[in-house]
Amino acid sequence: MRGLHRSRRTIRGGRAGAMSLMLAACALPLAGCKLAQSTYNAHGPAAAHIATLAWFMTILFLVITAIMWILIGYAFYRRRGSLETHEPIDSSGGEGWIAIGGFAIPVVVLTIIFIWGLMLLGRYPIHGVGGGMPSAKAMMAMKPKIRIIGHQWWWEIQYLSDDPSQSFTTANELHIPVGQPVSIEVETADVMHSFWIPALHGKVDLVPSQPNYIRIVASQPGEYHGQCAEFCGDEHARMLLLAIAQPPAAYQAWKQAQLQPGHEPTTPEAIEGKQVFLGSPCAMCHTVRGTRALGHVAPDLTHIGSRKMIASDVYPNNNAYLMAWITHAQSLKPDCLMPNLTQFSGTQLQDLVAYLRQLQ
Ligand SMILES: [Cu+2]
Numbered sequence: 001m002r003g004l005h006r007s008r009r010t011i012r013g014g015r016a017g018a019m020s021l022m023l024a025a026c027a028l029p030l031a032g033c034k035l036a037q038s039t040y041n042a043h044g045p046a047a048a049h050i051a052t053l054a055w056f057m058t059i060l061f062l063v064i065t066a067i068m069w070i071l072i073g074y075a076f077y078r079r080r081g082s083l084e085t086h087e088p089i090d091s092s093g094g095e096g097w098i099a100i101g102g103f104a105i106p107v108v109v110l111t112i113i114f115i116w117g118l119m120l121l122g123r124y125p126i127h128g129v130g131g132g133m134p135s136a137k138a139m140m141a142m143k144p145k146i147r148i149i150g151h152q153w154w155w156e157i158q159y160l161s162d163d164p165s166q167s168f169t170t171a172n173e174l175h176i177p178v179g180q181p182v183s184i185e186v187e188t189a190d191v192m193h194s195f196w197i198p199a200l201h202g203k204v205d206l207v208p209s210q211p212n213y214i215r216i217v218a219s220q221p222g223e224y225h226g227q228c229a230e231f232c233g234d235e236h237a238r239m240l241l242l243a244i245a246q247p248p249a250a251y252q253a254w255k256q257a258q259l260q261p262g263h264e265p266t267t268p269e270a271i272e273g274k275q276v277f278l279g280s281p282c283a284m285c286h287t288v289r290g291t292r293a294l295g296h297v298a299p300d301l302t303h304i305g306s307r308k309m310i311a312s313d314v315y316p317n318n319n320a321y322l323m324a325w326i327t328h329a330q331s332l333k334p335d336c337l338m339p340n341l342t343q344f345s346g347t348q349l350q351d352l353v354a355y356l357r358q359l360q
Pocket residue numbers: 150151153192193194228229230231232236239
C-alpha cells in the first residue's frame with residue numbers, strides 16, 4: 001500500500017515538473033525578444049531568414065512537445081479495465097505508432113529543417129571557399145572592408161583601405177554604415193573564437209591560420225551586441241562586442257575622427273595623465289597613435305574615450321570603471337591578460353583617467 005502511495009505521489013510530482021518545464025519552454029522565445037542578443041530579434045536580411053527558421057523550429061517543436069504531453073496524459077488517465085477484461089499481452093496493435101511517431105515524423109521534420117538550413121547556408125555564404133560562393137579574394141574586394149582579429153578576450157578591429165592613410169585600428173566597438181553590406185575577414189591571434197552578432201547574421205569561426213569571411217548588413221540604425229560563440233578560455237563569457245550601425249554621414253564622421261592620432265591633452269590633469277601613461281607599463285602593451293605608446297598585445301587606446309564600453313563591451317566607460325579596471329582588472333575580468341596596476345597615487349590615477357577620457 002505504502003509503495004503504491006509513494007508511486008502516485010511521484011507521478012503527480014512528475015506532472016507538476018512537466019508543466020513548469022512546458023511553461024518555461026514557452027517563455028523562452030518570448031523572453032528572447034527582450035534580450036539584446038537574440039536570434040529572434042533580427043535587424044538585417046540574413047538574420048531575418050535565420051530568425052524565420054528559428055521561429056519555425058521553435059513553434060514546430062512546441063507543437064510536437066504539446067502533442068507528446070497530451071498523448072502521455074492520455075496514457076496515464078485512460079481507463080484500463082480489469083485483469084479479466086484485459087487483452088492478452090501478445091495481441092498485436094500499436095506497432096504502427098512506433099514506425100510513424102518514432103521514425104517517419106522525425107525523418108520528415110529533420111529533413112525539412114536540414115534542407116532549409118542548407119539553402120540558407122548557400123544563400124548567405126560566410127566562408128570564402130566552396131563551389132558557387134564568391135572567392136575569398138572577391139569577398140575582400142568588396143568595400144568597406146574590415147578585418148577582425150580575436151584575442152583572448154577582446155576583438156581587434158582593423159578598417160582597411162587601399163590607401164594606407166585611410167586605414168586604422170580600433171577595438172571592441174564595430175561601427176558600420178546602415179544599409180550597406182560590409183565584408184569582414186575574421187582571424188585569430190591565439191585560439192579559436194567565433195564572431196556572432198545574432199541581430200545581423202549567423203556565426204563564423206575564427207580559426208588559427210584560416211581566414212574566414214562574412215558579409216553583414218544592418219537594415220536599421222542601432223546598437224547590436226555580439227558574443228564570442230566558441231569557448232576560448234576563462235573569460236570567454238566576457239568576450240562581448242558592441243556593433244553600432246549608423247546612418248552613412250554619422251559613420252563617415254566617426255571614421256574621420258578615428259583616423260586622427262590620439263587627442264593632445266589640454267587640461268593640466270590630462271597633460272599630467274599622459275606623462276603617467278607614457279612612463280608606466282601601459283605603453284608597452286597598448287598603442288595610442290601619435291605617441292611613444294606602440295604596444296600591440298592589447299586594445300588600441302587611441303580613441304578609447306569615444307567608446308561606450310570597456311573590456312570588450314563588459315563595463316561602462318566612465319571614470320569609476322576605468323579606475324577600477326586599471327587597478328583591479330584581475331577582479332573585473334579574472335585571468336585576463338592585463339595585470340592589476342596598483343603603483344599609482346590617487347592623483348596619478350585620476351590624471352591617467354582624465355587623459356584616457358579625453359582620447360575621443
Ligand atoms: Cu573568444
